[in-house]
Amino acid sequence: MQYDPGSFEAKWQDRWEQDKTFYAVEDESRPKFANIQMYPYPSGVLHMGHLRNYTYVDVMTRFKRMQGFNVLAPMGWDSFGLPAENAAIAAGVHPREFIESQIAQMKVQLRRLGAVYDWSRELASHEPAYYRWDQWLFLQLWERGLAYKANAPVNWCPKDQTVLANEQVVEGLCERCGTAVEKRDLDQWFFKITEYADRLLPDDSQLEEWPPRVRVMQQNWIGRSQGVTFGMEISGRQEVFDVFTTRPDTTFGMTFAVLAPEHPLVETLLAGSDLEEAGRAFVTEVRQESDIDRLATDRPKKGFFLGVKAINPINGTEVPLYMADYVLMGYGTGAIMAVPGQDQRDWDFAVAHDIEIIRTVQPPDDFEGEAYTGDGVIINSDWLDGLDKDAGIAQSIEWFEGQEIGKGDVKYRLRDWLISRQRYWGAPIPMISCPECGLVPVPETELPVLHPDVEDYQPKGRSPLAAVEDFVNVGCPSCGGPAKRETDTMDTFVDSSWYFLRYSDPHNEDAIFDPEKVKYWMPVDLYVGGVEHAVLHLLYARFIVKVLADMGLVEFSEPFLRMFTQGMITKDGAKMSKSKGNVVSPDPLYDFYGADAVRLYELFIGPATDDAVWTDRGVEGTSRFLKKVWRLGTEVETVDRDAADGDRAVIAKAHRTLRKVGSDIERFHFNTAVAALMELNNALADYVRSDDGARNETFDEAYGMLLKMLAPMAPHMSHELWEMRGGEILADESWPDWDPDLVVEESVTMVVQISGKVRARLEVATGISEDEAIALALGNERIVGLLDGLEPKRVIARPPKLVNIVM
C-alpha cells in the first residue's frame, strides 16, 4: 500500500480540532506545561523560515502531552503596531481588514502543517477586549509613578513618522525600516524601566535555562557601571557640576573636565560671555550631527573651551573646562573628569587640544603613545601611590565619601522605555490633558478607550487620532471642564509584554486575568522565539512581570523559565524573507510530499539553534524515510515463532532509541532525534529481512514504539498507521519508558591500540573486567604478531571500550 499523505492528513487535522485534543483546562492532578511561542504579527503568507519555529513548538506540545503534562498550547496575534500597520499600508488596505484576513490565512497554513493549538484561548492585541487591559496596565504604571510624560531628545524615524524606543534603533537606524533616525525634542510618554535596571540584570539563578547569549545581550544593554559621583566647583563662580567616574583611583591624573554640549550649565556659562556666539554655534553644530556620525569612534573629537577652570577636589588643581561631542548628556551626569593617561578618548582629546597628560598608573615598559587602561601600580597620586587599581578605587571612594564631596554610585546604560507612537494602529494611551487639572487618567470604569476607525490613517508626523474631533474633545474626568485626549498610541511592545499571561484567562472581562488561573499556568515553562527580541520584547516582558509581581498580581518575577532561540533558515546566502525574494512556500511541498515530510526536514535540517540553508533535496530524504516506515507498517508479513537473539536485539535497539529520542527532544536536538529514528527504522528493516523473519510480538512492539516516537514529529502518518493497526488516538498514548535492563548492550566492540593506533577490534561482553580485557588483547593473534615478542612498556585498559598497549 502506497504512502499517500494527501489521503489522510486533512482527516487528522480535523480530528484533533473537533475532538479538542489539545485544548487545556486547569487540572491539579497533572503537572502543567505552558509551551508558548512568541506570538507572530500577522504577516500572511508563511514560509519555511517561519515554519521551523512552529514545528519545534508543535513537537514539544505533542511530546509533553504524551509525557503526561497538562500542556497549554495557545496562539495569538501581535496585530497592533508598526509591523502590521506598515504591511497594511503597503498592501493598500485598512489595517483592521488587512490583519483580519492575514490571520485567517495563517490559521489555514498552521493547520496544514499539523500544528495544534488550544484555539479557545486565541487572542489578538488589536481587539478592544485585549487592549483594554493594555490601557489598564498603563494606568497602574501611572499610579505607581512608573509612567510619565516628559520632553526629551528622542529618536524620530522620518520614514515611519514616529518616535522609537532606544531598543528599536539599531546602529542609528530604524529597526523596522532601516532609515537613519533623527534626534528631536518632543513631549513623550515613558515607562520607567530604569527603576528596575538592577532587578533586570540577568540573574543566573533564575535564568539558568536561557541561552547565555541572550543573557549577555541583556546584560550589555542594561550596562551597569559602578563608580563615584562627585561635585566639581568652577573657579571664581558659584556653579557646581557633578561628574561620574568608574576610575576614582585616577583622579590625580585629571588634566581637564568636559561637559556634554546639551549640559544645562553650558548655556549658563556662555550667557553674556565673550564666547557666547561661538559656543552656541558649536552646540548647534554638534546637535545637528546624526547619531551615526556621533557614534563613530574613529573621527576626531570636537571640543570647545568654555573659558573657565574647574577645580579637581582631590588636589585643588585648576583644570580647563571644555564641552565636547564625545560626552553624552544621556549617560551618567553628562559631565566627566578627563584623565588622558588612563582613558583613550581623553587621550585623543588631550593630544588634539594640546593638554597635559599625567599617567597615574605605571604602564609596562615600552608602553607609550596611548592611554594605559590596564592594572598597575599607582603613581603621581600622592597618598594613592603604590596601590593597585582595586585598592586605589576602594581608598579613593572612602576619601570622597569622608570629605563629603562624592559618593559611591551606580549608573546604567539602559534608558527609560519610550512607549508613545505618533501612529494610528495601536492602543490609545488612556490619558486626558485638562487645562485646569493637568494630566488626568481615564477612570478604569471608562476603559477601553476605543480606538476610532478613521479614513485617513497614513502616518504624517502626528497621530492620525488627533484629527478625530469627537475622540479628542472630552470632559475632564476630574473637573468636568473641556479637555483633550492623548492621541498618541502605545508601542506594540506594550501589547506583547504581558499577552502570555492572558492565555491563562483570555476571556476575562472584569480583570486583566484571574490571579488563580495565572498561578496555575504561569510562568511560561518553555518560550520559543527569535534572538532578535533579546533586548526588546524579552526585556520589556521581564520588566512588566516584575511590576505585576510588585502589585501582587503574580507570584513570580521572571515570566519565562526556559527560553529557546531558534536559528534562521537561509537561502541564497540570506535570511528567507519576502523582501529578499527567496522564500520557499510550504504549499507545493505539502502537496507533493505531505506535511510530515516537511516537518521532519525542518527538524532534521541541522541543530535547532543554528542557521540552516534550505535545500529542496532535504525534504526528499525525509520523505523517503517516511515511505519506508509506511511500507514496514503496511506490507510486512510477520510470523509466529519463538523469540531469538535477533528479537532481543531489535527490542533493545528500540529502547536505546527511546532513551535517545526522549532526551534529544527535551534538549531541542531534533536533528539527532530524527537520525536515531532513521537508524531504528533501518534496524527494523534488516530484522524483517533476516532469515528467521519478523516475529509477531517483536515486530509489533518495536514498530509500535517507533510510531509513538514519531507521533510528535510526523503526527499525521503515525496517527494513521496507529489506527490502521488497531489503535485509538495515538496522541492519547503515553510516551513509553525505556527499560534500563534492555538499553544495556550485551556486547560491544573493544578496540586494541598499540601506542594509540587501532590495531584490532574485538567483540567483548559489556561487563568484561580489566584483567580479562588485557588478557584478550594480548592474546589476540594479530596483536601477538605485531608485538613480535617485545615487552609492552605499559598497558592501559578502559574496559569494555579500549585497551592501549604502549611500546
Added chain:
RNA sequence: GGGCGAGUGGCGGAAUUGGUAGACGCGCAGGAUUCAGGAUCCUGUGAGCAUUACGCUCGUGGGGGUUCAAGUCCCCCCUCGCCCACCA
C-alpha cells in the same frame, strides 16, 4: 576597541566524562528491477598507497604543547558569525 560563539568529507551535519572521527541524511558511483523514465531495493563512498593482506600512511582552519590517547584540554595565530561600542 571590548565580549561571546564557531571552523569536521563534494554538501547538511554526528561524536556524555579526552578513548573506534565522519552516525544519520543529501549527492555521487556500480548493480538489481523496468520497454523506458520515475520510483524502489542492494553495494560502495574522507584522502593517498596498496588490493598479497578489510593492510599501511595521512586526516577535524594553521602552528605549538599536555597525555598511553586530543575534534574534545592548554598557549599562539588565521578566518567567519553575533552582541556591545566615544557609556566616562
